[in-house]
Amino acid sequence: MDIQRIIDAITAEMTAAQHRGKAADYIPALARVDPAQFGIAVVMADGRVFTAGDARTCFSIQSISKVFALSMALGKVGADLWTRVGREPSGSAFNSVVQLEHEGGIPRNPFINAGAIVVSDVVLGGGEPRETIGDILRFLRYLADDDEVQIDQEVASSEAETGFRNIALANYMKSFGNMHNVESALKVYFHQCALSMTCLQLAMAGRYLVHDGKHPGTGRQVVTAIRARRINALMLTCGHYDGSGEFAFRVGIPGKSGVGGGIIAIVPGEASIAVWSPGLNDRGNSLLGSLALERLSEATGWSVFNPPGAR
Numbered sequence: 001m002d003i004q005r006i007i008d009a010i011t012a013e014m015t016a017a018q019h020r021g022k023a024a025d026y027i028p029a030l031a032r033v034d035p036a037q038f039g040i041a042v043v044m045a046d047g048r049v050f051t052a053g054d055a056r057t058c059f060s061i062q063s064i065s066k067v068f069a070l071s072m073a074l075g076k077v078g079a080d081l082w083t084r085v086g087r088e089p090s091g092s093a094f095n096s097v098v099q100l101e102h103e104g105g106i107p108r109n110p111f112i113n114a115g116a117i118v119v120s121d122v123v124l125g126g127g128e129p130r131e132t133i134g135d136i137l138r139f140l141r142y143l144a145d146d147d148e149v150q151i152d153q154e155v156a157s158s159e160a161e162t163g164f165r166n167i168a169l170a171n172y173m174k175s176f177g178n179m180h181n182v183e184s185a186l187k188v189y190f191h192q193c194a195l196s197m198t199c200l201q202l203a204m205a206g207r208y209l210v211h212d213g214k215h216p217g218t219g220r221q222v223v224t225a226i227r228a229r230r231i232n233a234l235m236l237t238c239g240h241y242d243g244s245g246e247f248a249f250r251v252g253i254p255g256k257s258g259v260g261g262g263i264i265a266i267v268p269g270e271a272s273i274a275v276w277s278p279g280l281n282d283r284g285n286s287l288l289g290s291l292a293l294e295r296l297s298e299a300t301g302w303s304v305f306n307p308p309g310a311r
């Protein structure tokens, strides 16, 4: 299979596309990004790397960071995490507050904002935000095998200044006793969302989810094999908010999107993929990124619903 040819064709189509969606503007620093960009990186299980388009341009990974924060939180408190966060798709917008009132302040899953803020509180564990943010940054550098991964301070501040909903969600959950350190957890959350990475770095960072939880460079387990499988399951069912069903239907592989326009997608045992195009659809997922993954899945046969022989 000629992966380079496939992603070159996809990149040509996406670069020429007229309808590109709309970049998020509720975080002012994200609204300034040029919507004409598109990048894709594929890291195969055997280590081969393929890139096309703007695969080496940094963008704000936003909610994609929720996958990595969840991995850290599970390492820290294990299955106890699930007393504070659920595992069901929400069917609501990523920043919705509605379900919390009837569900005792327990967010539906770790990939909507409320759930991710609880996860940040767990990763923080009563410590100092500065140290926790450093831990997260080091974790991503380790996963991506790249010390150049940075946090964009301007995006982090922009988010803190305009993050009224997230602040409300955290305080609301605190009223149910499901948050310990509202201010510090939000600081961690805003900084993890502001991680600035390229498609190539992100696809590298996702490798452990291809390899049953193992970092293929060091051979060490990042998470246990069963946890890797479960993180992938959550990505498939909850990774695109109220667009998760549609993504599973069209693409059929676990994926996690962010409002910066990035998506990470995992084909267990086969490949870690990252795509990026800043314009979003009305559910806050990258319009061309989703389409590109649909094309890739069609061209390669990559789908968790395809028997291995058909891939």
Ligand SMILES: NC(=O)CC[C@H](N)C(=O)O
Pocket: 061, 062, 063, 064, 094, 095, 113, 159, 166, 193, 257, 258, 259, 260, 284
């Ligand atoms: N969907 C997203 O990427 C949302 C993350 C963003 N930082 C927010 O909290 O609103």
